[in-house]
Amino acid sequence: MTRPPVRPPRKNPILRTRLPTLPPAARSRVALGLTAAAARGRFELQVCRDCGTVQYPPREACRACLSPRLDWRVQDGNGELVAETTLRHSHELFFRERMPWRLGLIKLDSGPLVVAHLHGDCGSPPARVRVRAHLDRAGQAALLALPDKDTPHMADDRELRELTCDPKFRKVLVTDAKTPLGQALVEGLAGAGADLVWAGAAEPWKKPPGFERVKALPQVAIVPLDLTDSRAVKELAGEIGGRVDILINNADHHRNFGIAARDGVETARAEMDINYFGLLRLAQEFAPAMRARGADGPSSAVAWVNVLSVFALSNFPPHGTYSASKAAALSLSQCLRAELAPAGVRVINVFPGPIDDEWNQTLPPPKIAPARLAADIVTALRGGAEDVFPGDVAQDWLERWRDNPKALERELAAMPKQ
């Protein structure tokens, strides 16, 4: 059984900080289908459209009937562990630094045989297991076999923790912590066992309801942070940047205009200044230290979360300039993802549908409650995905967008002005 978690000892400042290494990242293009699904938190395998045979490893043609029509389909991952080993030797640095390492050979009920990382609570073969796909530190899909039933302290398994960004024992910076979502995030992270949560606040004079309670949490420290102020961002990074393990960029400027409804560019510029340039300022000041700390002990720098919007996928004309600023942020986040990749620091993009807050007042339900969104973000950190679409509206838009992006564009254009 996984042992109850123990707080890692304080870092010895005399010891050299280990440099990040990664598991092998090379994959064939067809195998990236597994990564595409894992990025959304799903375990999918190719299934033959003609004969139904489930395939693994990923391939170009059905192993049974040679059909090239292989579709990625969600799998339940149930199967039997038929053999296991514990590696004591590897040719790859990432694994050499983490020996011993348990691996399993699993016969999935759906047919294929998979090699997977093996959770410590899985029994000896033959044993029932559940296979999941997570992104690994290299950002590629890796399969992981979990025990048939949940076990106490399961999330603290050493191999699983290498595939997640669990906030437990980590230090987290949340920007814009005074908003309803910001407060819910701070509380959620404290509840998830974060060591320390820096709650960034732009306007010291603002005293929103509930913030006193958040402020009083023992893990919480309020820090001044205005994302429109380059100097302020730099100063805070100089103070705490070397200790931030998880950064959650929750800052958001949201007005409800398209193009014709408002003269001038001031509103759009303000949105860009927070939503796009704010991310850029944060990334320039905080990403370098996180990149250096990708392997800094058991509580290394591990994740960067951007709270974007599902409007980033396709413009929602009633919130047209806001959608554009989130699309810009999405594009920049892909750059940040590429730059943090060598450190194994995961960039998680969150694409909520309309949040139930003042700026979406006139949008009809369903809208996602800030507390629910915060819980989904904490869950994402404990999981293996990098693109998260919380709530029913986001899921609906995503499905429409994946199915036919042009159709979604037309549908959004036809939505009545609120």
Added chain:
Amino acid sequence: MTRSRAAYDDVVVAVPVTVPYVRYSIRGAHWFLAAALAALIKRAGLGKDQIDGLCVSSFTLAPDTAVGLTQHLGLTLRWLDHIPMGGACGIVALRRAARAVQSGDAEMVACIAGDTNHTHSFRLNLATFSQFARDAVYPYGAGGANASFAFLTAYYMRVYGATREDFGKLCVAQRANALQFPHALMKKPLTLDAYLNARLIADPLRLYDCVMPCAGAEAFLVLRRAAAEELGLPYARILATIERHNAFPDDPVQYRGGWALDRDELYAQAGVGPKDIDVLAAYDDYPVITLMQLEDLGFCDKGGGPDFVRRESFTAAGSFPLNTSGGQLSVGQAGAAGGFLGLVEIIRQVTRKPLGAAVDNARLGLASGFGMINYDRGLCSGAAILAADQ
């Protein structure tokens, strides 16, 4: 009704060559293959221009193939083959070359296999070994075949009751054979105790269960019997051969190889049975695969491997002479040359020219090959029965 396989008539195999192995080399694969060919023609008393067919196996020849090697070595050929089948390449090379000579497409086919080993080449080879390995095994930290054979070994032990001592008995006997073989890289005796307590590599495998990658080459010559006699070369006759690829794809874990499908035809073509075999060269990158070959080639029943090992003795002078040059586990695995090692040793034994320990009155020898852990199992298997000249 399957058509019966044509006999190999008067095609024979001769001139077993080993280019001495080294752990690491700064040379390229071409160097080792050239050395093998040079030794082959010198021993055969041939000029280079008398070789009209060439069969090449190598993992480290890239970006070249056998084609590049013709120009590199200045060979003008009318028959050329490149066999990327790892541990099965020796058997398959023999089959291809024998039919080429038999049909008259070539007269003198040099079969060569070899690889270099730089300090980093094994790791690079693992990382890019196959698409399935790169996509679905290597990213899990598995050091090449070690993890796959750990799964196979653990499964075989669990299902058939083999013990570490059973595997150890084979390794210890092979080391005793290797101590008499001049080209073996392992020069010290191995005790069962040392085997059992060696460093863990991937449970249940320990250090002496795993072959050591090295550089080297092996070669042999396929030609007509009359040509061999004219040149005064000792030769072995080819009684029967088999090959099989991706056998039993639905077995959840590999516990048998393609030999189980083809062995009846092997023995029928040869007109002999397993009991008639005087010396066996089993492919041995890990000892579990030797037990599977003992079963699948009919020396005992499926699952009878452990009892067979406990009952017999395996040195050249033992009750069941096995891997009499020491096998890859004690000689080293020089890449694709590992697929030739056993076959070359069988040629030496049945022509009564062993470099090391001799098997008394070795008239019939069986060489077996197994190769290419493409994903979770070895895909290629093959075997050949060679006989001493009448």
